[in-house]
């Protein structure tokens with residue numbers, strides 16, 4: 001299936017406030033990634049509904065369902081990534097770091113005729129996720145090194161590793177944005193290229209082929 005081509009896909013970022021449409025009251029709260037994280041998701045990752053694993057800060061790795069797109073039901077003008085974690089959290093976790101692995105594609109985003117129909121569709125997505133995540137291949141991702149912060153030994157594909165590294169370097173850059181040196185020379189992007197090249201070479205060596213540079 002074409003939608004499975006870029007999976008698994010690894011994303012990490014802080015949880016920000018969404019549109020506040022009261023999805024919590026409906027029993028389906030969704031944690032939102034900020035716009036800059038969503039913007040980095042390549043066009044090659046189709047909009048739609050996904051299932052996979054999620055982890056908040058250094059908490060347990062839990063099943064999740066996620067929507068990626070423009071929420072046609074609400075006629076959104078910005079693309080969002082909204083993660084509903086299948087767990088009863090005692091409190092909100094805005095500002096926490098959310099890590100997700102998108103493993104399976106469920107369906108495209110639909111414009112439902114009523115809120116009840118949308119909720120019914122999401123509940124069906126949840127049932128699919130629960131079932132699919134029980135297989136040994138899916139369970140293996142629950143203990144992926146990505147959740148431990150060990151990127152070198154993560155089974156993320158090259159583009160995913162770069163994405164995570166890119167996000168981390170952007171945070172690093174933001175923290176240092178008062179430092180004049182960063183205005184003169186973009187160290188973060190240089191480091192990003194060096195990391196990407198090193199990962200690319202390591203992967204090629206592992207495959208036993210001749211190392212070559214992948215384009216972003």
Ligand SMILES: Cc1cc2nc3c(=O)[nH]c(=O)nc-3n(C[C@H](O)[C@H](O)[C@H](O)COP(=O)(O)O)c2cc1C
Nearest residue numbers: 018019020021022023065067071072073084109110
């Ligand atoms: C698993 C899942 C599937 C979704 N499917 C759709 C969909 O098909 N169409 C749609 O318009 N929105 C869909 N959504 C997005 C919801 O509309 C969204 O979570 C809701 O707008 C909550 O907004 P809020 O975070 O601002 O409260 C889906 C969300 C989830 C978690």
Ligand SMILES: Nc1ncnc2c1ncn2[C@@H]1O[C@H](COP(=O)(O)OP(=O)(O)O)[C@@H](O)[C@H]1O
Nearest residue numbers: 018019020023024029030031085089092093094
């Ligand atoms: N199981 C859960 N999955 C996702 N978010 C949850 C969950 N339980 C609590 N939350 C919290 O709820 C927030 C989302 O609530 P929601 O009503 O969708 O509001 P908003 O869209 O305004 O952020 C998340 O950012 C998170 O802090």
